[in-house]
Amino acid sequence: MLQNGFRAALVQCLVGKDRLKNLENASNLIHKAKSNGAQLVALPECFNSPYGTKFFDEYAESIPDGPTSKMLSEAAKKHSIYIIGGTFPERDDNKLYNTCTVWNPNGDLIAKFRKMHLFDIDIPGGITFKESDILCSGRDLVTFEMFGVTVGLGICYDLRFEELAKLYRIKGCKLLVYPGAFNMTTGPLHWELLQRSRALDNQLYVFAISPARGEHGYIAWGHSQVTDPWGKVVAQAKHGEEIIYSDLDFTECDKVRAQIPIFDQRRTDIYDTVCKI
Numbered sequence: 617m618l619q620n621g622f623r624a625a626l627v628q629c630l631v632g633k634d635r636l637k638n639l640e641n642a643s644n645l646i647h648k649a650k651s652n653g654a655q656l657v658a659l660p661e662c663f664n665s666p667y668g669t670k671f672f673d674e675y676a677e678s679i680p681d682g683p684t685s686k687m688l689s690e691a692a693k694k695h696s697i698y699i700i701g702g703t704f705p706e707r708d709d710n711k712l713y714n715t716c717t718v719w720n721p722n723g724d725l726i727a728k729f730r731k732m733h734l735f736d737i738d739i740p741g742g743i744t745f746k747e748s749d750i751l752c753s754g755r756d757l758v759t760f761e762m763f764g765v766t767v768g769l770g771i772c773y774d775l776r777f778e779e780l781a782k783l784y785r786i787k788g789c790k791l792l793v794y795p796g797a798f799n800m801t802t803g804p805l806h807w808e809l810l811q812r813s814r815a816l817d818n819q820l821y822v823f824a825i826s827p828a829r830g831e832h833g834y835i836a837w838g839h840s841q842v843t844d845p846w847g848k849v850v851a852q853a854k855h856g857e858e859i860i861y862s863d864l865d866f867t868e869c870d871k872v873r874a875q876i877p878i879f880d881q882r883r884t885d886i887y888d889t890v891c892k893i
């Protein structure tokens with residue numbers, strides 16, 4: 617255990633159409649990350665299925681009953697680590713969600729976050745995507761504790777919404793984790809910039825974990841990334857299958873917060889960010 621934090625591994629796995637192969641591959645990469653000292657392993661958005669509205673229904677599982685939950689729970693327990701299980705389509709009460717699950721070293725499900733802002737965009741000549749054709753959006757901010765640190769969850773498009781990140785900062789988070797699959801249109805300009813912005817605005821670590829870039833269907837940008845509370849990119853993957861590691865030191869959050877105290881300097885007498893839950 618590091619003195620002021622822990623070692624994290626971001627697993628940028630390649631995802632195909634075969635659910636069981638996807639699970640086996642993720643499980644092998646989790647094993648590898650643990651062998652390299654990871655205490656937290658994080659997976660990408662839609663790691664058990666291709667990313668696309670036509671796939672969500674077919675690959676959806678109820679949580680924690682399906683094979684994807686089972687693999688994540690068993691891997692967390694076997695390796696005695698925390699796992700942020702990327703996302704997979706969740707079925708609940710005949711509705712579908714894009715959902716992130718978190719598992720503790722006993723294999724228990726300790727958090728579940730449903731994508732709050734659905735990815736509905738239309739860039740002519742670039743990309744058109746409408747998650748809301750099939751998915752419902754989540755309504756809850758979700759945090760959990762690990763090694764004394766409060767962690768907040770978001771998924772991909774949620775990264776674009778500063779209000780969500782600010783609410784997590786207000787709730788005491790020092791790490792925000794976004795499994796995400798940006799694409800070849802938005803990825804080059806926005807992926808790194810958005811993560812650095814959320815990290816700098818809120819003076820916390822940000823993780824974003826992408827699938828590796830495939831050749832068919834929705835092409836993910838890749839470049840999974842760790843950004844520190846100063847807004848510096850401290851680890852970044854290329855676009856293929858890869859694991860990146862980062863030794864986190866949460867005293868960096870305390871330092872930047874003390875040295876540049878923007879949180880206490882906010883003019884909440886003029887404006888405010890209100891958490892309604």
Ligand SMILES: NC(=O)CC(=O)C(=O)O
Pocket residue numbers: 735771772773774776796797798799802803806
């Ligand atoms: N896939 C997403 O949810 C978001 C994305 O690709 C983008 O915001 O760009």
